Amino acid sequence: MTKKSIVPSHIGLILDGNRRWARSHDLPTLEGHRQGYDNLKDIVKAAINRNVKFVSAYIFSIENWNRTPKEIKYLMDLAHKMLTRDVRELNKENIRVLWLGSRGKVSSKLQKAIEDAEMSTQNNSRGTLGLCFNYGGQQELFDATQKLIDKGVKKVTQSNFENALYQPEIPPIDLLIRTSGEQRTSGFMLYRAAYAELYFLDKHWPDFDEHDLDTALKEYASRQRRFGE
DSSP states (O other): OOOOTTOOSSEEEEEEOOOHHHHHHHHHHHHHHHHHHHHHHHHHHHHHTOOOOOEEEEEEGGGGSSOOOHHHHHHHHHHHHHHHHHHHHHTTTTEEEEEESSSTOHHHHHHHHHHHHHTTTOOOSSEEEEEEEOOOOOOOOOOOHHHHHTTTOOOOOOOOOOTTTTSSSSSSOOOSOOOOOOOOOOTTTTTTTOOEEEEOSSSSSSGOOOHHHHHHHHHHSOOOOOOOO
């Protein structure tokens, strides 16, 4: 890396292209999701091994409810698997898990799995995985506003608004990576991504590997970040 090995504190991942990856390999769509899920675990561990402190992954958006019932069920099952069985692996790696998203439509079974995963990893300190599940950037802003209204807040400040966001301890995104050739943020972490460096590549998410991560980190280190100056 360049410039004293500058490492982003927070990487955001938009995991795009699982279904396209499956089609390109003549595999069922659901297999693409499974491969993407397995890859997420590997990339999160790789990022934290490189001293990234926070990784947030866009794994299920509120718009994804428009997909077929079969696909939705499979994605729910994958999420439950990660939050129950595979969270043990993250625990061994000293990685904390936090959920960012709305509880609307999420089953009580999955909500409990999320709460248990957060509880069991709450003292882990090497890195944090933010699972953006049933997440929408606009919805987060609406929910934060409603939270302040419900608390009777009369004057909104930057501080109290940021504290009303999902998991306010998660800082702004430094580097936002999106795979599969799409060049938009799709509402991902609208508030936290305000000054994120954007990095797009054509590979589908299941093919994104540690070499691609290192290339993105090197590109990030070479950029001169500006915050309106």
